[in-house]
Amino acid sequence: MTSTDAAARFLENPYILDLFAGPGGLDIAAHMLDVPSLGIEWDKDACETRYRAGLRTWHADVSAVRRERFEDLPEELNVLAGGPPCQTYSVAGGGAGRKALDEVKQVIHALVGGVPEEEIDAQLKELGGDPRTALVLEPLRYAIAALGSRNRAGRPFDVIVLEQVPAVKALWEVYREALEAGLPHPDGTRVLYKVAKVETLPTEAYGVPQTRRRTILIARLEGHGTPPLPRATHHTYNPQKPRRGGPDDGAAAAPDGRDQLPAAGIEGGRPLRPWVSMGEVLKDDDGRPGGRRAPFEIVSNYGSGGDPKKRGIRTDRQPSFTVTGKVSRNAVRYPDGTPHTPDRLRISEAGILQTFPPNYPWSGGDKSQQVGNAVPPLFGMHVLAAALGLPLPPEERLREDWPEAAAEDRATLRKEGCGSPDGCGPNCPRPEGQSSAAAEAASAGASAKRSEK
Template sequence: MTSSDAATRFLGEPYILDLFAGPGGLDVAARMLEVRSLGIEWDKDACETRYAAGLETWHADVSEVRRNRFHELPAGLNVLAGGPPCQTYSVAGNGAGRKALDKVEKLIHELVAGAGEKEIDEELEKLGGDARTALVLEPLRYAIKALDCENRGKRPFDVIVLEQVPAVKALWQVYKEALETGLPREDGTRVRYKVAEVKTLHTEAYGVPQTRRRTILIARLDKYPAPPLPAPTHHIFNPHNPEQGGPEDNRTALPVDGSAAPLEPWVAMGKVLTGRKGPFEIVSNYGSGGDPKKRGIRTHLQPSFTVTGKVSRNAVRRHPDGPPLDPDRLTIPEAGILQTFPPDYPWDGGDKSQQVGNAVPPLFGMHVLAAALSRPLPPEEKLRESWGRLDTKSARYAKLRTEGCKAPDGCGPNCPDPDGQSSPSGSPDSSRPRTGASAKRSAK
């Protein structure tokens, strides 16, 4: 595999601040690239998984950290990344964010014009509605806050990487304009960025064995080379012509979008779910056209449907030519594999389905970060190597929890209010909406 613009590294020691970090998809990708990362995550369940996986974590509210603890963040953080909560913007959500897009766009312009935090918070109070809608502003507010933070030496983030559902593409375009215009310092000067084309990418085009679309924004400080988008390595799956671009399609593939070689076939889920013996079918937990009776079906010879927070409801059926199946639902490790997490990734805490479904696929994250940071991609097989679970009695585990929760064995004074943080353990199908890995969060 190759990465666009990977020949010239312009950051000696990238250190990523991952907002709305979830259970660690982007952080796993960073580790594969040998890049350090610190994730901020509100949800206790996701933090339990992160600690078990050995990932640097602050169990905290992203908004609260910006308001009250920004100066405590490590000074070396130079890459800002994040996927703000998508539920209010996504097709599957209630659409509150889509209705508020114009209002949020207005607030982006006000931030770039130099509006203060209190002024923006007052505007957000007037906005009302679902508090998650406003969280799409947090990456921009972090980028601006960094410019006048004494603890950071008033140093801007060198690179900004954002991902969201396609419905937020219009806002990412406004972000692009804002970053290119320049973010305001208190002294009236501006810090400008070069921004790649805002584009919606298909994860299966990067070897992920599921169809999933994400809109990406990559920006670098103006003094650096313009950032590229990650070049696709695989074909896109066409549900209307399911053999096209697949392993059985013998037509020659032409390079596209700057890729240096013919594209590889998209990856079928049967290729990675090696524990499933014989052919099988997956029945979607969503109905086509909103009709629950018209649920889609994909075979083991195709990529899976998008892995969502309700992935444990995906029925696995015996193919007419296959043996009996056990179990008849996707397991959490299988769902993680379809997301390209290592097979033994230590999912922990409750509501594991939601954790898995809301995560960034690490393989996709590797491509995006490699392009953003001009890093070569490691062999894809690294994501299939054993990850392992950190010993809860180890010094490393105690250190992670102490740094993340200010307590070695539980939540501490800086953790969010435990009420409503997470569903009861073992309740994978909770319908409560979430952000990152959970949704209930401060509105301010």
């Protein structure tokens, strides 16, 4: 079965270049679809996880690879995917990207107008503020770089898949206009794409046991047809009217959402399944080590302004709140308020709520940040299947054990990705910039200093 209703596959050998690849959410999705991938990731911690998971990875700055090593990328890469850092665009971030949105749009128009790279870089520097704001342009710059690549003989990417927080929807719309108007080829022609409607999709509608919204752009090279968006397979979750989707609609839900009841629904001629609760994926009644016994509830650390009385609560019969980089701070307790055991989510549990395999080998530092930054693999499967016209594999595969790479294989991956089998090489980012844990510590220190004043 597929959630896309797509026609037969149109790429004989899809091969994904995953920019800002994180700990591997989209790569796992690709693996489930039997599609190879190569990720580029800046953060050393995330790369440690990727190497242990057996994922091909370049530990590098995405911008530096485009400028200095683009010709070294495998010429067979034909699918460009990316989830650029969203902190400056997200509600949780400082908002520098939102403030610079109009300026960034102007840079996009300059890019597709064929303005030289040096002028583009100068325009981006003039934006000032958070340097991550400009990173959202890297997928477009990669798509244009492919057209002038000697290694690729000017061959464009066949498919482009982008995901970001909802605040970037307006920017993805400018991307869509640029791709449909055509990218500048060195031979003077324009390379045209067909783009699906840019939409913000709720991940629980695709079986993810979490309410998380991501804005998606899917484009195919003209001649491959207009791509579809992935069809929902599950009900969305309404916290004001928390009901479970299913055949027995009609009864009211309990105020705390514990007795979720069904609501009817059809999508594309298919009945929608109930959204998935935390209790369903974290339950321990199947003997799985580290499971969590119901009933329980999770008290969110997000969006509370520091006031515990204002923090949201979800029960085991509801989907999780959005899993963020602060997920380990969320308290877990019994309905009577006493602490659960353990009283914080384990990293493996947070990964499961993101639909990573239960034994995924999280490594390096700041694992919470890695989990929170990742694309949910199950959601990624739906998006990639729609983009590539592939059938959707059984989602149960994501609940199977993930094979950890042997030491010899990790050394091989590290040698390719870092230039050395046992450490970082000259192409890796500088040590002070590679660790999300270090960045978190610096941020915490700055906050502490502000509090002292």
